[in-house]
Amino acid sequence: MEAFLLGESIKSVGVAAMLLALTRTLKDEETAKRALTEAGHKFVVTEVGGKTSYDDFHEKVNRAVIGASLNSGIIEKTANDIHALIHATEEAKKGILVSVSSSASLALKIAVVRGSGIVR
8 A cells, every 4th residue: 555655646636535535444544644744635534424314414424524624724714615615525425325225324434635725
């Protein structure tokens, strides 16, 4: 994995976010975080879980992503930053929840990466 982190792929915020979200151990997550820092990315990782059948789950994901992003300094508390992050979060949820049973329990690890003013 470390050889991959040294390549050109890690410069893409999309690849960086997926890589960080897919780490399975704290050691791998720390390795990925070091590589992202060296690549100049701002990032945060958060986790959220619950039953998808409840509207509360969708709100819980939004609150977790916005809270983590504000607390880590990835975004500022401005309408434009929060609006962009909510749209990115909604698009990501569509990609995940489209193939999930309506009453499934999920535990999500979510990575938000920002580079050059873009949030993904």
